[in-house]
Amino acid sequence: MLGLGVDRLRADMNRLLAMLFHQGVLDEQFLQLQQLQDESSPNFVSEVVNIYFQESEKLLRNLRALLMDREFSDYKKMGIHLNQFIGSSSSIGAKRLRNVCVAFRAASEQHNRAGCLRALELLEHDYCYLKNKLHELFQIEQQRVLAAGVRYPIQQIN
Template identity: 90%
Template sequence: MLVLGAERLRLDMNRLLALLFHQGVLDEQFLQLQQLQDESSPNFVYEVVNIYFHESEKLLRNLRGLLLDKEFSDYKKMGIHLNQFIGSSSSIGAKRVRAVCVAFRAASEQNNRAGCLRALELLEHEYCYLKNKLRELFQMEQQRVLAAGVRYPMQN
């Protein structure tokens, strides 16, 4: 019965990934990241994505802090944060987050504060959606591994 549960979870994971690819949330870079995971590093993707989450939260705080400062005028500094966000999003395959960062950077290059505020709001939305969906995926994976790994002793 547990093996069936593990198989059902694997199918659910595949459906969720297919949805995220269909929605443009993820791209093929995420699959390449998954291919780097093996028995010697079974939590590789989880660890890389958690580092991404940690760094992204700092970048979001920094961007919000810059934009909420009434005296703000350092669009160059904002561009540096956005370039970091673009690079890290690209490295895990966060396609929609990356696209919003590119639009955000364009607004910052035009010193468009209103456009930057709208882009920040959209970025926070896309980031939260990505984070929630990847956490859901990792929870399914953890449940699948547990279900597949349960072994009952042989009865005589």
């Protein structure tokens, strides 16, 4: 009976991943990241993705602050933030976010404030979507691990 639950959860994970790939949200880099996870680092992917989300939220705040400044003219600084966002999105396989950042950077290079504002809205929307879907994926994975009865060493907190 336990195996059926594990199989169902694995199938749920696969369906969710397939949907994210089909929608262009993720690319093969995410699969490569998953391959780095093993029993010695069972939470590797979620830890890397959580660091990505923490850094991305800082970048989003910085981009919004730059664009909300009435005297805004520092497109170079915006480009630096966007390059960071592009690189980190690429490293975890966040294909759609990377592509939105590339379009955002193009608007920035053209000093197109209205285009930058539209791109920021889209970036924030797609960021929230990715964050929610990966959170869902990690929850299913956690349930699958528990259902499989896999035991990892408990770390003592001092």
